[in-house]
Amino acid sequence: MWSMSPIVPVQSDALINDQNPGGWGYGSTNTVNTFSRNQVAVANITSIESNFVKLLGNAFIQYKIADGLSYKFNAGLETSFDKINAVRKNGSWYQNQSPENSQVTDNRSQFFSYLFEHTLNFDYNLGKHSINGVVGYTQQTYQTDFVSGTGLFLAQFGGNYFTTITSTSNLPGDRTASGGLTKYLINSYLGRLNYTFDDKYLATFTFRSDKDSRFSPEFRTGYFPSGALAWRISNEKFFNLDWVNDLKIRGSYGVLGAANLNPYQYIGFLNQGPNAVFGPNQEGVAGAIQAKLASGDLRWEEKKTTNLGFDATLFNNKFNITFDAFRSVSEDVLVPQPLPGYLGNLQGDPIVNIGSVLNKGLELDLGYNSRATGNFKWNVAANVSVIRNEILELGNLGIDEATGMRRDYISSGNTRSQVGRSIGDFYVLRTNGLFQNEAEVIAHNAQADYAQPGDIRYVNLQDDGTTDDINNNDREFAGSPWPDFTTGLQFDSSYKNFSLNVQLYGAFGMDLYNDVRNDLDSYGYSNYRRAIDPWRPDNTNTSDPRLGVSYAAGGMPADRGIVSNARDNSDRWLEDGSYLRIRNVEVGYDLPQPWLDKMEMNSARIFLSGQNLITFTGYSGLDPDVVGVGGENINLEPGVDNGNYPSSRIISLGFSVGF
Amino acid sequence: MKKSITLIVFSCIALLSCERDFDAPNPNSPTIASFWQSGEDAQKGVNAVYSTFYRTPGLYSRWMFYHGILKSDEGFGSGGDGGLNNLVSFNQNDYNLGLTALTWDTFYVGIFRANQVIAYVPNIAMDETKQRQIIAEAKFLRALFYYNLTLYYGRPPLMLEPSQPLDVPANATTEEAYAQVIQDLDDAPFPICQRPIPA
Numbered sequence: 012m013w014s015m016s017p018i019v020p021v022q023s024d025a026l027i028n029d030q031n032p033g034g035w036g037y038g039s040t041n042t043v044n045t046f047s048r049n050q051v052a053v054a055n056i057t058s059i060e061s062n063f064v065k066l067l068g069n070a071f072i073q074y075k076i077a078d079g080l081s082y083k084f085n086a087g088l089e090t091s092f093d094k095i096n097a098v099r100k101n102g103s104w105y106q107n108q109s110p111e112n113s114q115v116t117d118n119r120s121q122f123f124s125y126l127f128e129h130t131l132n133f134d135y136n137l138g139k140h141s142i143n144g145v146v147g148y149t150q151q152t153y154q155t156d157f158v159s160g161t162g163l164f165l166a167q168f169g170g171n172y173f174t175t176i177t178s179t180s181n182l183p184g185d186r187t188a189s190g191g192l193t194k195y196l197i198n199s200y201l202g203r204l205n206y207t208f209d210d211k212y213l214a215t216f217t218f219r220s221d222k223d224s225r226f227s228p229e230f231r232t233g234y235f236p237s238g239a240l241a242w243r244i245s246n247e248k249f250f251n252l253d254w255v256n257d258l259k260i261r262g263s264y265g266v267l268g269a270a271n272l273n274p275y276q277y278i279g280f281l282n283q284g285p286n287a288v289f290g291p292n293q294e295g296v297a298g299a300i301q302a303k304l305a306s307g308d309l310r311w312e313e314k315k316t317t318n319l320g321f322d323a324t325l326f327n328n329k330f331n332i333t334f335d336a337f338r339s340v341s342e343d344v345l346v347p348q349p350l351p352g353y354l355g356n357l358q359g360d361p362i363v364n365i366g367s368v369l370n371k372g373l374e375l376d377l378g379y380n381s382r383a384t385g386n387f388k389w390n391v392a393a394n395v396s397v398i399r400n401e402i403l404e405l406g407n408l409g410i411d412e413a414t415g416m417r418r419d420y421i422s423s424g425n426t427r428s429q430v431g432r433s434i435g436d437f438y439v440l441r442t443n444g445l446f447q448n449e450a451e452v453i454a455h456n457a458q459a460d461y462a463q464p465g466d467i468r469y470v471n472l473q474d475d476g477t478t479d480d481i482n483n484n485d486r487e488f489a490g491s492p493w494p495d496f497t498t499g500l501q502f503d504s505s506y507k508n509f510s511l512n513v514q515l516y517g518a519f520g521m522d523l524y525n526d527v528r529n530d531l532d533s534y535g536y537s538n539y540r541r542a543i544d545p546w547r548p549d550n551t552n553t554s555d556p557r558l559g560v561s562y563a564a565g566g567m568p569a570d571r572g573i574v575s576n577a578r579d580n581s582d583r584w585l586e587d588g589s590y591l592r593i594r595n596v597e598v599g600y601d602l603p604q605p606w607l608d609k610m611e612m613n614s615a616r617i618f619l620s621g622q623n624l625i626t627f628t629g630y631s632g633l634d635p636d637v638v639g640v641g642g643e644n645i646n647l648e649p650g651v652d653n654g655n656y657p658s659s660r661i662i663s664l665g666f667s668v669g670f
Numbered sequence: 671m672k673k674s675i676t677l678i679v680f681s682c683i684a685l686l687s688c689e690r691d692f693d694a695p696n697p698n699s700p701t702i703a704s705f706w707q708s709g710e711d712a713q714k715g716v717n718a719v720y721s722t723f724y725r726t727p728g729l730y731s732r733w734m735f736y737h738g739i740l741k742s743d744e745g746f747g748s749g750g751d752g753g754l755n756n757l758v759s760f761n762q763n764d765y766n767l768g769l770t771a772l773t774w775d776t777f778y779v780g781i782f783r784a785n786q787v788i789a790y791v792p793n794i795a796m797d798e799t800k801q802r803q804i805i806a807e808a809k810f811l812r813a814l815f816y817y818n819l820t821l822y823y824g825r826p827p828l829m830l831e832p833s834q835p836l837d838v839p840a841n842a843t844t845e846e847a848y849a850q851v852i853q854d855l856d857d858a859p860f861p862i863c864q865r866p867i868p869a
Contacts, residue, residue, distance in 0.1 A: 150690065191698045196690050224692040231692065275696035281705050285721035285783075298718030299711070300783050301702050304835050352775040353826070354833040355782030363835045407836050417838070 014530075015047040022051065030110060033102045045106050052104035057097070065091040079134040087126040094119055098174045100165065113165040115174050120157035126150070144204040151197040158190035195274040196224045213241040213261075223270050226309050227277040233311035237265025257324040262317075269312040272345050276362050279305040303358040304350065310364055314341045333376040340403070341368045349421070351409030365406030368434070372398035389504035397496045402430050413484070423647035424640065425524060425580050427488070435639075435649045437490045437524060440481065440581040441470035445546055445556060457481055461571035465546035465557030469581065481575070489582045492650020494589075495520025508603060510618075514595040518635075523588035525632045526579075526653040533577035534558060588650070590628035590635040596621050614669040622661040633657040709796035715787045716804045719811050722780035728772040729780075737773060737822050774823060777815045784812040785832045806858035813854035820847040 020026075020036040027034040035052035038045035071085040095118040099111065130147035162179025163186070165172045179185065201219040215238070222232045241261035244250050250258075282302035286295050320335035344367060347360035373396070380390035405428070411418035420429035427438035445465055446452050452462045457471035459478035473484040500515040531540045532555065544553045561573035599618035607615060628635050634657030639649040695701060705711050724731035739745035740758040747758045753767045765771060787808035791801060819826040827839035828850055842850070 152690075193698075194694070196692055198690065222692065224694070228693065275698075275701075278696075279702045280696060280699040281702055282718075283700075285718040285725065287717040287720040287723075289720075296717050297714055298716075298721050299705065299714040300718035300786060301705075301832075302779075304833055306835050348835055350835060352771065353778050353829060353839065354835070354837060355775075355778040355780070355829070356833070356835075357779060361835050365836070407838055409838075 015049065016043050016045050018043060019045060019049075021049065031103055035102065035104060037104060037106045039106065047105065049104045052102065056100050056102045056104060059098075060096045062094040063091060064093075065089070081132050083128075083130045083132065085126070085128040085130070087128070089122075089124045091122045092119075093122070096174075098165070098172070100172055112163045113172070114161055114163045115165060115176055115179060116159065116161040117176060118157060118159045120155060122153075122155045124151065124153045139209040141207040142205065144202065146202040147200070149197075149199045149201065151199075152194070153196075154192070154194040156190070156192040158188070160186065160188045162186045193274050198222045209246070211243050211246045213239075213243070215239045217265070221268060221270075221311075223311070225270060225272055225274045225276070226311065227307055230308055230310035233268040233313070235266045235268050235313075237263065237267075239263035239265075254326055255323065256326075256328050257322070259322045261321065262319045264317050265315070267314045267316070269314065269341075269345070271312070272309070272362050277305060277307060277309040279303065282358070302356075304354060304356045304361045306361060306363040308364070309345075309362065310343060312341065312343050312345045312364065314339055327382065329380055329382055331376075331378045331380075333374075335374045336372075337374075338369070338371040341370075344368060346406075348406055350407070353409075363406065365404070367403035369401045369403055370398065371401075372396060387504070387506045389502070391503075392501045393499065395496055395498045398493075400433050400493065402428055402432060402434060405430055421647060424651060426492075426648050426651070428647055432488070433491050433493050435492050435647055436488050437492070437522060437582075437585055437650065438486050439489050439585070440486055440578065441472070441489060442581050442583050443468045443470050445551075445554070447551055458572075458575065461575060463557070463572045464548070466572040467556050467576045467578075467581070467583065469575075469578075483580070486580065490522030490585050490650075492521055492523065492588075494518040508601045510597075510599040510601070512595070512597045512599075513593070515591065516594045517589075517591035519589040521588045522585050522650060523630060523632070523635060523637055524648075524651045525584050525586050525630075526651055527632055529579050529584040533579070534573070586630050586632070588628070588630050588635040588637070590626050590630060592626045592636070593624045594622060596624060612668050612670055614667075616667050618665050618667075620661075620663050620665070622663075623658045624660060706790040706794060708794065709800055712787070712791045712794055712796060712801065712804045715783070715791065716807050716811075719780055719783040719787060719808055722776060722783060725779065726772055726776045728768075728774075728776035733769060733773050734818070736769065737818075774819070777819050778829065780815045781812055781829055782833050784808045784815070785829060788812065789832050809854045809858045813851045816847055816854070817851045820844055820851065 016038060019038050019042070022034050023036060024034055026036055033052060033055060035049045035055075037047070037049045037052070066089070068088045069085070071083055073081055073083045075081045095116075097116045097118075099114050101113045103110070126149060128147060128149045130145050132143075132145045134143040135141075160176050162176035164180035165174060166178045167173070176186065199219055199221045201217075203215070203217045206214045216236070217238075218234075218236045220232055220234045224231065239261065240263070241259055243257070243259045245255055245258040279301035280303070281299050283297070283299045285298040285300060285302075287298055288295055316337060316339035318335055318337045320333065323332045324330065325332070343364035345362055345364055346366050348363045348365055349360050350356045374394065375396075376392065376394040378390065378392040381388060383389070405419060405421060408418040408421065410416070419431075420427045422438070423435075425437055425439050426435045428434045428436070444467075446455070446458075446462055446468050448464050451468070452459055452464070452466075455462075455468055455471070456476075456478055457474070457480035458466070458469065461479070462468075469481045469485065471480055471485055472487060474480065497516070497518045499517070500513075502511075502513040504511050532543060543555050544550070545555045545558045546553050547557065556576040557572075559570050559573040561570050561577075597618055597620035599616055602612075602615040602617070607613065626635070632652045633654065634652075636658055637650065637652040638655050639646075640651050640653055695703070706715070723729050727733055735745075736747065736754065736757060740747040740754075741760065747754055749755070753764070753769055755761075756763060757767075757769050762770065788805060791805050791808070794801065816826060816828070824844055825841040826847055828842045828847065829837070829839060830850075
């Protein structure tokens, strides 16, 4: 979040100097101090041009060996060429930005993958027995190579920049280059067998084994079987409920493998950086050592899923119900593990198989089809899902200094992912309204050193008896970013040539951390949101704390109450993120048949659709459908809204024809 | 028939044509699989242990003197650095403070390096005198790191083999840690630590 003070000009000739040849405005110690970027300056000083080209190809030959037995050879190829050119001209875009040389960086990379797939398909029927399946062998290869060059000090003539590397300074050290290659291979055997008896008993078995070069030699091959059984009770002789048209009970168990890692990580690589200096002449000597730890037994991450459910069609095929209950455990999850200091690890977190997560849930789909024969036809489908996740294991996180026991949680921002709880639960201070008078401050004691009427009262969970006792030890779990349930509704209807489709989606019961409101309502910037209602002695019925200046000039003590009010780690920024959204509404019209015949078309349809038209929510941010913070922590902070671009409202008018 | 023979030949070629080396080494960097082979490697390894002395400000390039001199009666520190003031007055209120954590972390970077030399150099076929000297140097340096860790932190976990990501050693007692320091000095198979002190 960046918010520039409104009294700072975007650009002015008066601001031009050596550091700021563009004259961009971002405040100064003489006028107003700011912490914001001048986004117009960013757009003028830096530019990135990307070109991505992707080619895909696929070819196969199929040969029928006998009735019900055929061989297929399939070859697939994918390649992409990426080119990124980034230019940085002279100048700054925020106050106190350290000066940086003008430069150009050119990246070229190529990705290449191919697949060879040999499969044997069979299909065999004998009386009530029906059996079919496939066995196969596949080879996959993935390769990426890149080269990157950077040149410093762009040449400038007549106010124009030259932006190729050749035009940059060619003094030693001003041009740098890097390049590399990664490649990995996968060989797999696979098989599937479907067996059906009399359309009553159904069984499916699958098996695959994958050998992946990214894993340690002794753990490269993973075996992933699955089985599913189903019983169509409605086809049994004893089953004679006329209102049930179809009823099938099913259950399955399966193991899936996951390989989210880069190659070459199962063996330590040699760091040739650490040099030493010896002797009276201070001579440098070369050193080499393994600096980053490596897990020697990297193996497949496995997800084991059990599913039970049924499908039913009732009342002359008008109603249908699908129900599923599932439980899946991901084991040996591949994660970059932050390591305790006593292991002496450098150069980033090594990837290890650690951690285990349980997901379980219930899903119910209900549908009704009017099966009308008249002009007006409609059907409606609704679903509801209840899904819970729980962390079962997190690996080697060292000792927790607070308890002296092994640490069983990972902190990320204001979230804590702890064994026995969900991923990304909020772990913050609790607030309890505002202090209304001096007596309340004294009674509360823990903030007595600095608090004034109009300041936020924090709950002092761990009471040490002092008058300055609000700190990280007072935090607790205060909400979960996961919905209690999600639900959807789809309505499709038509009247003569007109059609109407409506799609709703809702998620209920999750908490979101509104980081945008944290920035705005912490009063940390020099401009404020319009609707704030700060506490004053004559305006006490509010939840916004008093306004003030924390910084004190001339040796006076700073106003710590203002600093305390601006804490980001409190439940003040948590909100109920429940919402119901009209995701899509579409009205269509099919052109009548005589027109089509005249124009020699098979079909023609005009439609008007609106996506994300209305969202019903009490959440105050831009969009309750948050994607979490980006980067490495995206999985650990799924409920943090730091102002990502909201879902667009899209109105489209379309026309489709078929010949 | 002819058609199917062509097909079989074609698919056999597709199956066998490309050699697939699952053990192909990382083309971007040498790995430890190709290191610890020669006397030169052993020398580079022990050089990397010495390099720990000044890889961060945490050890002999700066902060060791805060931990040593400023905490003792030899020196005195004052000024606006609250963390440093707390450190020199033995007021430990933040284990993650750089002065506390970086020194600890850097000692263990050195110990990880010394452990690699001590574990791998004995298997190298090289000049025996040189080999004994390099191992002795690594043991001496490990003893120095553990001596400092024990002196300033009290109960360091004793890592004596090259670290693995899932190692969870217990904290040693102060007595155990000093015993390990003495052991390393005694073990050094080269008399660098047994030279007579000049009169």
